[in-house]
Amino acid sequence: MIGTIFEFGGQMVEVRIIGNNCLFRTGQFxxxxxxxxxxxxxxxxxxxxxxxxxxxxxxxxxTIKRFKEKIDSFDTEIQRMKYVIEDLKKHGYKPRxxxxxxxxxxxxx
Numbered sequence: 001m002i003g004t005i006f007e008f009g010g011q012m013v014e015v016r017i018i019g020n021n022c023l024f025r026t027g028q029f030x031x032x033x034x035x036x037x038x039x040x041x042x043x044x045x046x047x048x049x050x051x052x053x054x055x056x057x058x059x060x061x062x063t064i065k066r067f068k069e070k071i072d073s074f075d076t077e078i079q080r081m082k083y084v085i086e087d088l089k090k091h092g093y094k095p096r097x098x099x100x101x102x103x104x105x106x107x108x109x
Contacts, residue, residue: 001101006093
């Protein structure tokens with residue numbers, strides 16, 4: 001298990017990777033983690049990442065499918081988290097802290 005806390009628009013977002021699963025939690029961290037399927041995705045951001053989905057009605061499902069395939073393509077949780085960090089940075093998320101299971105949190109600069 002590896003987790004990272006991001007800041008986005010004054011709100012904290014936590015991403016946790018457990019094996020091949022990538023889970024998200026927002027707000028005051030009082031709620032539970034949800035998979036990417038439960039997130040509200042902006043069409044403009046998805047189209048920017050995947051321009052070929054512009055005219056498709058199922059753009060959200062296809063974006064989620066591609067994200068999951070990309071996550072599955074990595075061998076380790078650390079590689080998966082590095083990908084998530086770089087991907088979210090492109091959309092304005094600022095990584096603040098990362099912690100691997102059994103290790104102390106690391107501040108990300």
